[in-house]
Amino acid sequence: MSRIEFNNVCKRYGPNLPLTIHNANLTIEDGEFCVFVGPSGCGKSTLLRMVAGLEDISSGDLSIAGERVNDLPPARRGVAMVFQSYALYPHMTVRENMGFGLKVLGSNAAEIDKKVREAADILQLTHLLDRLPKALSGGQRQRVAIGRAIVKEPRVFLFDEPLSNLDAALRVQTRLEIAKLHHNIGTASMIYVTHDQVEAMTLADKIVLLRAGDAVQTKGSIAQVGSPLTLYHRPASLFVAEFIGSPKMNILGGTLEQAGAVTSQLRVQGTPFAAAVDATRLAQAATVSMGIRPEDMRLAEGPGANVLSGSIEHIEKLGEASLLYLGTPTPGHLITVKVEGTTRHHTGDTVHVLCPAECLHVFDAEGDACHRTPELPA
Secondary structure: OOOEEEEEEEEOOOOOOOOOOOEEEEEEEOOOEEEOOOOOOOOOHHHHHHHHHOOOOOOOHHHHHHEEEOOHHHHOOOEEEOOOOOOOOOOOOHHHHHHHHHHHOOOHHHHHHHEEEHHHOOOOOHHHHHOOOHHHHHHHHHHHHHHHHHHOOOOOOEEEEEOOOHHHHHHHHHHHHHHHHHHOOOOEEEEEEOOOHHHHHHHOOOOOOOOOOHHHHOOOOOOEEEEHHHHHOOOHHHHHHHHOOOOOOOOEEEEEEEEEOOEEEEOOOOOOEEEOEOOOOOOOOOOEEEEEEEHEEEEEEOOOOEEEEEEEEEEEEEOEEEEEEEEEEOHHHHHEEEEEEEOOOOOOEEEEOOOHHHHHEEEEEEEEEEOOOOOOOO
């Protein structure tokens, strides 16, 4: 059993300081891969360290496998942590580094050797067991650090930005290794902290998106919990919508002209838009924000309903796609349009883009989302 429960967990570093973590309520099921993600300073590493027992809990309860662990020392929590820094002993071989924790706990040599070999096989480190850390690449060192956690056979694996020190190619490779590890060790829960939403989207069964700043004190630390596609397709707020997705969602101010349970009518930059959202909770002529992701927009022949027009101010050619940045009536505010392949447009061209009703998001003046009505992936 490795179920983890946060019940109104709060963290304050001083009596006169604001809460770093406020009313965190969350359940991580047995064998679930949960990713904490959010802007810098949102408390994702703090939340992870509270699970590990490296940070005290100011108020609330934290339980692992049904046991309250607020006052339990780290060694008795059944967790293993992989840090951003490899923290390997330079004078020890890979074999000795991976088995050191078990040696300290008094395990016999045969048991240590068996568990080290099993972990090395999972992480493809068998041929490196007799090397020193200085003879390893960055990705190999990180895998050794992960192997050191595996041999302890913990109930919970904790990863604190383990790929931040790796280059792009190694990040992809090691991310795949962690995904395979989760598949091979399905009984232990995993909590993974990252600022990289690609890691969050590709690894997680469940994403926990955390807020930062003043919103923490009024709305709590957790902005939304759900599967990666839930946060992508059904963001609960403007904050979630803009944080999840790259390039980020386009947001434009508008007015609600007619609220419907299935489709609502908006006016944005003087153009009528039909949006497949239920906006019946909002008042007539309410101020709203309309959102659409760059990849959901399509080039159109000319102006019309659900069409935005603008002059191209910049183009980024990525090979498999091109990003067009269009000017808007608001100075300094650009719309990003993602088109497949290499575009033939040039800076200064005026283009028209269709925003399909089923792809639109609508947010009220407080930033809370209206329910989208199309059938969407969960």
